Amino acid sequence: xxxxxxxxxxxxxxxxDFGAAPxxxxxxxxxxxxxxxxxADFEMLAEERRRFAIINIPATFLxxxxxxxxxxxxRKIANALAFRxxxxxxxxNRRRCLRADSER
Numbered sequence: 001x002x003x004x005x006x007x008x009x010x011x012x013x014x015x016x017d018f019g020a021a022p023x024x025x026x027x028x029x030x031x032x033x034x035x036x037x038x039x040a041d042f043e044m045l046a047e048e049r050r051r052f053a054i055i056n057i058p059a060t061f062l063x064x065x066x067x068x069x070x071x072x073x074x075r076k077i078a079n080a081l082a083f084r085x086x087x088x089x090x091x092x093n094r095r096r097c098l099r100a101d102s103e104r
Contacts, residue, residue: 004038004053016053034059 002018018040028035039052 002038002040004055006053016051018051021051029059032059033057034062 001020002023004016004018005013006015007013018038021040022043023038023040024042026037026039028037034057036055036057037052038054039050041050
């Protein structure tokens, strides 16, 4: 169920529960910020009565997050390849051992 929860500086929690209503998500980006706008009840209610949530994030923050995620995915790929090489080596060593045993 779509919802948004925020906690203000004063410590109070505010929640927007969109329920089962259809939602609309719009994303706007500029060089400085990325804005994510989520709105419910857009088909039924006037604009001033609709439930909505807006979040603005500095674009530099998202760029750093993307770079970190890219690095993590590259590490996962490298680890998977290293594991595969180990398994291939282990398999060829095992075959050599089995051949040596059968020749005796």
